[in-house]
Amino acid sequence: MIKRFINLLGSVQVIVPLLIVITVVSLAGVIVPQSLPTAQYLQIMPGWRSSIILQLGLDHIFSTWWFYTLLGILAVNVVACSLTHQVKSLKNAGAMRFLQKPDDANRLKCSVSFEVDGAQINAVETITGFMKRRMFFCSNQTKENVTQIAARSPRLKEIGSLMFHLSILFFYVGGIVSTMGGFSYVKELCSGDVVGVQNWPYRIRCDGFKVERNQDGAVSSYKSNLTVLSADSTQLLKKVVEVNHPLAFAGVNFYQNSYGEQSGSFEVASLQVFGPQFDTSGYMTAASLNTPVTLPGNGITLTVSRFISDFIIDMQSGEATSRSDRPNNPAVKVTLTRGADTLYSGWAFENYPDVHQESKKDYKVVFVGYEPRYYTGIKISHNPGNPFIWFGFAFMTLGIFLVFYFPHRNYWIFIGQGNNRKVIVTVGGASSRSASAFQAEFNHSCDSLKRVLKEGSSS
Amino acid sequence: MNIFAQNSIEFTFFWWAFIAYSASCLLYVAYFPISKKWLATSASIAMAIGLLMQTLAMIERTVHIHHMPLTNMFEYISLFAWFATCFYFVFLRVYKLHLLGAVISFTVFMLMVAGSLLPKDAEMQLVPALQSYWLQIHVSVASLGEAAFLVAFAANILYFLKTGMSKTSAFASRLPDAQTLDRIAYKAITVGYPLFTIGALFAGAIWAEQAWGSFWSWDPKEVGSLIVWLIYSAYLHARFVKGWTGSRAAILSTTAFTCTLLTFFANLILGGLHAYG
Ligand code: HEM
Numbered sequence: 052m053i054k055r056f057i058n059l060l061g062s063v064q065v066i067v068p069l070l071i072v073i074t075v076v077s078l079a080g081v082i083v084p085q086s087l088p089t090a091q092y093l094q095i096m097p098g099w100r101s102s103i104i105l106q107l108g109l110d111h112i113f114s115t116w117w118f119y120t121l122l123g124i125l126a127v128n129v130v131a132c133s134l135t136h137q138v139k140s141l142k143n144a145g146a147m148r149f150l151q152k153p154d155d156a157n158r159l160k161c162s163v164s165f166e167v168d169g170a171q172i173n174a175v176e177t178i179t180g181f182m183k184r185r186m187f188f189c190s191n192q193t194k195e196n197v198t199q200i201a202a203r204s205p206r207l208k209e210i211g212s213l214m215f216h217l218s219i220l221f222f223y224v225g226g227i228v229s230t231m232g233g234f235s236y237v238k239e240l241c242s243g244d245v246v247g248v249q250n251w252p253y254r255i256r257c258d259g260f261k262v263e264r265n266q267d268g269a270v271s272s273y274k275s276n277l278t279v280l281s282a283d284s285t286q287l288l289k290k291v292v293e294v295n296h297p298l299a300f301a302g303v304n305f306y307q308n309s310y311g312e313q314s315g316s317f318e319v320a321s322l323q324v325f326g327p328q329f330d331t332s333g334y335m336t337a338a339s340l341n342t343p344v345t346l347p348g349n350g351i352t353l354t355v356s357r358f359i360s361d362f363i364i365d366m367q368s369g370e371a372t373s374r375s376d377r378p379n380n381p382a383v384k385v386t387l388t389r390g391a392d393t394l395y396s397g398w399a400f401e402n403y404p405d406v407h408q409e410s411k412k413d414y415k416v417v418f419v420g421y422e423p424r425y426y427t428g429i430k431i432s433h434n435p436g437n438p439f440i441w442f443g444f445a446f447m448t449l450g451i452f453l454v455f456y457f458p459h460r461n462y463w464i465f466i467g468q469g470n471n472r473k474v475i476v477t478v479g480g481a482s483s484r485s486a487s488a489f490q491a492e493f494n495h496s497c498d499s500l501k502r503v504l505k506e507g508s509s510s
Numbered sequence: 511m512n513i514f515a516q517n518s519i520e521f522t523f524f525w526w527a528f529i530a531y532s533a534s535c536l537l538y539v540a541y542f543p544i545s546k547k548w549l550a551t552s553a554s555i556a557m558a559i560g561l562l563m564q565t566l567a568m569i570e571r572t573v574h575i576h577h578m579p580l581t582n583m584f585e586y587i588s589l590f591a592w593f594a595t596c597f598y599f600v601f602l603r604v605y606k607l608h609l610l611g612a613v614i615s616f617t618v619f620m621l622m623v624a625g626s627l628l629p630k631d632a633e634m635q636l637v638p639a640l641q642s643y644w645l646q647i648h649v650s651v652a653s654l655g656e657a658a659f660l661v662a663f664a665a666n667i668l669y670f671l672k673t674g675m676s677k678t679s680a681f682a683s684r685l686p687d688a689q690t691l692d693r694i695a696y697k698a699i700t701v702g703y704p705l706f707t708i709g710a711l712f713a714g715a716i717w718a719e720q721a722w723g724s725f726w727s728w729d730p731k732e733v734g735s736l737i738v739w740l741i742y743s744a745y746l747h748a749r750f751v752k753g754w755t756g757s758r759a760a761i762l763s764t765t766a767f768t769c770t771l772l773t774f775f776a777n778l779i780l781g782g783l784h785a786y787g
Binding site: 067 | 639723741
């Protein structure tokens with residue numbers, strides 16, 4: 052029973068049904084939306100359907116034990132097959148087989164017979180040389196005065212097939228190694244932040260982040276300046292990281308993942324100040340956080356001392372705080388001073404230019420807009436399995452080309468001595484491709500062979 | 511509706527290609543019951559005109575938007591149809607089988623109809639994730655592979671017609687034997703399978719790794735490509751496993767092509783990381 056099961060696992064018969072089962076399961080993983088909250092399944096598919104989905108793990112098919120089991124069976128099947136069928140066909144293809152008699156060659160779908168001038172012994176030599184130059188392996192035998200050269204192509208197809216099937220395992224190994232020994236998470240960094248990565252002897256510093264836009268205002272790229280620091284804070288590497296251009300250093304990769312507005316800060320704010328010394332349209336100025344700006348005339352200084360992205364007054368404490376990280380209600384606290392006098396101090400709101408909390412009626416400040424200061428979302432990941440995956444790509448690509456484009460070919464060439472110093476040559480050919488696909492190549496080879504023999508006999 | 515309403519030269523070329531492909535398709539529809547050589551020849555000429563017009567449309571678009579037109583559904587379909595038409599000529603030359611060409615022509619026409627219904631505006635500004643030469647390799651090699659699958663699908667349709675009809679029917683006698691049709695399908699798949707493996711799966715995974723930091727995330731369109739690949743792998747094995755040759759293999763490969771189309775259009779249906787189309 053167990054033996055039968057093991058045999059079955061290694062048999063070619065299993066592969067088609069097995070691939071179909073994995074296909075059907077994967078299909079279920081496309082049809083059933085994956086990784087939604089449980090409540091959502093109950094909502095979209097009430098009753099027994101959602102309970103089946105949740106019981107079987109259809110909501111996270113690609114990480115269920117039974118999906119891994121299927122993949123495991125496939126891996127065992129591939130290994131078993133490679134060690135049996137594939138190795139066997141590699142051996143078979145390497146064996147030199149002879150035909151019985153020239154008629155056997157004639158009976159092949161690709162065959163040709165012709166006569167040339169010359170001696171048999173010279174012809175054998177010329178043909179062997181010809182086939183060897185074409186990278187064929189040759190061996191010959193002589194029966195009843197007729198010499199047969201058996202020639203076979205290098206076993207590229209068979210080696211390719213073995214490479215292809217075994218390369219599947221590299222993807223498994225890569226995936227397992229990365230899952231067991233790797234990590235991946237997104238870290239939000241502001242300019243100046245320095246972070247460490249677990250078990251990594253270096254730290255990373257964010258030196259700035261920039262969102263670039265084209266003339267229409269559409270985002271064309273976003274970039275973070277990252278610096279790798281050693282334990283004693285020497286700079287080891289600087290790189291501008293953007294989408295599609297990650298930074299890789301000592302086994303850890305940093306990808307530009309996302310960005311967003313920082314909630315407590317901004318780059319510059321545009322403010323419009325109204326007061327007795329300005330005309331009715333006010334005075335436009337730009338200010339950064341906590342950086343005093345001197346306004347023209349009688350030494351007034353403007354300072355933005357706070358920024359809140361989603362302004363609300365906390366009911367209990369009466370303090371201004373932010374309801375969320377989103378810029379739903381941006382507000383700045385602005386103070387106008389002259390010498391020791393405070394002329395104005397209050398909040399100005401971008402979305403509500405007419406709302407003012409002024410302390411003195413003479414002055415008014417309108418918060419026109421601001422350029423946000425962004426944080427950058429950097430995905431930090433360590434995937435020790437990646438070299439296996441890369442190797443798998445290379446191996447499988449090579450294997451696939453060998454399998455499909457380097458068919459195995461055999462030639463059997465009978466050389467007998469005819470009358471009048473003529474040599475009778477009979478060539479039969481077979482290939483792992485269909486006879487009709489092989490025919491053109493066969494004809495071409497035989498033509499060249501004829502030409503070479505004629506040249507040989509005339510010189 | 512005036513189909514020439516769009517003012518760009520590109521759309522004029524596109525609609526001329528559309529008309530040429532439609533003409534080819536109609537001529538072939540006539541060629542199915544009426545075995546006249548001139549019908550098939552005219553259909554081929556129409557295909558050639560369609561290919562030329564579509565090439566001009568694609569060049570015009572590339573010049574206009576300053577990047578390869580490989581970033582939305584309309585552009586993918588256009589490229590898919592273009593490759594399929596190229597394969598049409600290759601296979602017509604090798605196998606001299608106009609009935610195969612007829613099925614390909616019909617499929618190309620359907621693709622053009624689908625393309626013509628989609629929004630055709632070009633993305634002047636690509637989102638950063640799409641600014642990658644791996645993406646260009648991914649999209650172009652994958653659709654080249656899919657176009658080869660389309661040829662296999664056409665051969666399979668003929669295979670079903672051949673095996674489903676009585677041997678004496680006039681139409682069946684114009685088709686080569688079932689084995690030859692099976693071989694054409696296999697040939698096309700041996701062209702498509704490596705391209706699809708490298709283009710759709712490998713280049714796609716490499717691009718995902720660079721853009722999102724992981725080769726594979728079981729995103730619906732990724733799983734779709736995996737499914738296509740698994741079924742074609744099953745098909746390739748079916749050919750040397752007892753009981754799976756002939757019709758069953760043809761069913762496998764037709765199913766695989768159906769999945770190819772579903773995956774291709776999945777952007778419109780499913781969403782996920784590939785939801786930019
Ligand atoms: C995901 C899994 C697999 C894939 C993608 C795959 C793919 C392939 C491909 C592309 C070929 C070449 C077909 C051709 O020449 O027309 C092939 C051949 C073959 N496969 Fe697989 N295979 C897989 C698993 C297996 C397994 C599990 C077995 C064994 C049970 C197996 C046994 C064979 C054999 C015996 C051949 C013929 C080799 C030859 O012609 O020299 N394969 N496979």
